């Protein structure tokens with residue numbers, strides 16, 4: 390079975406006119422200047438085109454727009470904050486459906502520990518609403534000020550707290566979705582147990598807008614942290630970092646909230662290019678780890694626990710040096726170092742990004758093999774490896790050799806993508822850990838994904854979206 394293809398059709402003018410009337414002036418954008426931010430993606434790798442951006446005000450309007458599009462075979466691309474990194478939200482014709490106006494909290498239930506939100510809420514606003522209620526919504530990533538929760542769920546976003554709370558899909562109890570034929574599926578249930586057949590919400594989590602438009606979600610809330618401790622640790626090798634991870638997990642249990650690895654070059658670039666960042670230790674070290682502990686128990690002696698664990702690790706040479714933040718400012722500076730890496734890479738020229746995962750135990754092997762492979766392929770290439778190593782997720786970014794031509798280097802993206810993905814998948818890993826497939830990784834789907842899995846994905850796509858209007862050309866590949 391092949392992926393359904395949009396019948397090549399001239400845009401159905403009457404349907405577009407009906408949609409324009411339906412959503413009104415606040416919900417319709419067709420001015421080229423205003424369309425522009427919806428046509429490009431964060432890293433500038435893809436540039437799209439579309440007839441208009443529609444911004445429905447509620448779920449009923451989303452459903453009506455989808456019904457018009459289905460009848461006239463107009464492709465639809467859902468868009469949240471457009472911070473995705475694989476081109477999934479970039480349109481290639483048709484219309485973009487922005488969730489920006491679906492931004493209400495429908496319910497917050499402290500007893501059930503849930504919040505029901507519309508898909509267009511900015512992630513940081515969801516976090517803030519939970520905090521105001523004395524609770525925590527733990528999904529956290531550097532784009533949280535602009536990405537929207539529907540986008541987070543559609544991409545099954547990861548971020549820095551996965552080691553403790555899981556990926557976005559682990560934080561969802563229920564969904565409301567507009568299907569490609571315009572029907573509304575009300576799966577907004579707040580149940581922790583519901584063994585009544587297929588878990589349909591999981592289909593839409595991580596589907597990147599190819600199966601329907603998520604319009605609302607019931608999300609899990611957690612106790613708010615009342616004690617925290619943050620440390621920056623120098624380690625001699627990735628193997629030492631993994632040994633340290635096991636020790637921290639054994640000693641600290643579920644208070645371990647983030648465990649992030651950074652290579653020396655990543656730290657050096659931050660010191661070079663980010664205001665206010667200085668080398669964290671007197672001497673340079675090959676690898677660094679940022680450890681963040683949080684506990685809902687006020688007065689939990691997290692700093693003391695970290696001191697003990699790190700002291701023991703120093704004695705057994707797993708750790709070379711360590712500093713524990715003494716206040717919020719110092720902790721924020723440590724996080725700034727970690728989160729500033731992509732920004733600090735920019736002045737160093739072209740950068741080829743990779744987001745792969747391997748079983749945690751194989752991270753050292755991955756780093757050694759992948760570094761060897763890319764350095765052999767291009768002498769002088771600079772490996773900027775960092776990431777959520779607590780979940781085996783490495784952003785294995787590559788900066789161009791110092792004197793290289795930026796465009797010529799970036800033209801090599803696919804070759805290096807393959808070299809790195811070959812190593813990751815060869816170690817039982819994934820070619821896309823948390824950013825998804827979008828347009829960028831479709832060739833990798835063919836190369837690495839199990840053919841039976843691809844067949845099942847095509848069958849699901851065909852069943853839910855037989856005419857192929859929903860985000861065509863993304864994720865699902867033809868037979």
Ligand SMILES: Cc1cc2nc3c(=O)[nH]c(=O)nc-3n(C[C@H](O)[C@H](O)[C@H](O)COP(=O)(O)OP(=O)(O)OC[C@H]3O[C@@H](n4cnc5c(N)ncnc54)[C@H](O)[C@@H]3O)c2cc1C
Nearest residue numbers: 469470471472473477537539540541543546547548598603
């Ligand atoms: C600085 C920076 C840091 C980042 N860090 C991380 C990180 O740590 N972890 C991580 O996982 N990602 C990260 N990302 C990637 C990105 O932020 C996430 O993928 C985010 O979840 C996308 O949300 P969005 O609202 O911007 O979605 P968009 O970019 O608008 O859309 C992404 C995909 O989801 C689909 N979509 C959007 N909304 C809906 C909806 N309501 N229903 C159905 N489909 C929809 C789109 O069609 C598209 O395919 C980062 C990005 C940046 C720029």
